[in-house]
Amino acid sequence: MARKKPHPKALIIEPLVPSRWKDLVGLFGPRGACGGCWCMTPRLARSEYQRRKGEGNKRALKRIVDSGTIAGVLAYAGGEAVGWCAIGPREAYSMLSRSRILKPVDKKPVWSIVCLFIRKDWRRRGVSGTLIEGAVAHARACGAKIVEAYPVEPKTSPMPDVFAYTGIAAVFHKAGFREVARRSETRPVMRRQIRALRSLKSGARASEHR
Numbered sequence: 001m002a003r004k005k006p007h008p009k010a011l012i013i014e015p016l017v018p019s020r021w022k023d024l025v026g027l028f029g030p031r032g033a034c035g036g037c038w039c040m041t042p043r044l045a046r047s048e049y050q051r052r053k054g055e056g057n058k059r060a061l062k063r064i065v066d067s068g069t070i071a072g073v074l075a076y077a078g079g080e081a082v083g084w085c086a087i088g089p090r091e092a093y094s095m096l097s098r099s100r101i102l103k104p105v106d107k108k109p110v111w112s113i114v115c116l117f118i119r120k121d122w123r124r125r126g127v128s129g130t131l132i133e134g135a136v137a138h139a140r141a142c143g144a145k146i147v148e149a150y151p152v153e154p155k156t157s158p159m160p161d162v163f164a165y166t167g168i169a170a171v172f173h174k175a176g177f178r179e180v181a182r183r184s185e186t187r188p189v190m191r192r193q194i195r196a197l198r199s200l201k202s203g204a205r206a207s208e209h210r
């Protein structure tokens with residue numbers, strides 16, 4: 001009998017630090033998640049991305065990780081990485097500044113969720129929502145006050161996974177994000193307001209404004 005998978009909310013979320021690099025490599029596989037991307041698409045100009053596609057992108061991401069920059073968070077089940085969420089200050093992702101659809105809403109500093117990747121056997125089980133919560137918690141711990149996302153809102157369902165790497169709008173709505181701009185019919189810009197962590201008594205939880 002196949003071993004029952006734990007509930008997505010029971011997954012452990014950890015930041016991607018150098019010691020977890022091999023876990024990300026195992027999750028992304030030989031295709032680097034999708035077509036040799038290695039989650040570098042949001043960070044590079046298209047021409048540069050094409051030059052580095054595959055091993056070049058892999059080396060570029062590893063340099064970021066080895067530098068001490070947290071490029072995102074991993075979801076673990078039974079010691080194996082089963083999901084990934086890329087998050088960081090918006091300025092880390094040049095793709096956003098070049099996009100007419102995803103250009104800044106205002107001058108407020110934000111952190112951006114730009115990619116979600118779930119292992120095939122864990123898809124459509126609610127892992128994205130758990131990863132989003134973990135990414136928001138990481139951003140909050142780093143002092144962020146706003147987390148922004150750029151999901152798709154497909155006209156038809158289900159949507160091919162390759163086109164939904166930024167996430168589905170409904171999942172972000174459920175996670176407390178609200179639409180703040182829409183410059184394309186299927187691509188809302190969404191935000192979640194968060195409060196900084198505070199010192200609390202043992203057993204108490206930090207309050208949060210959504």
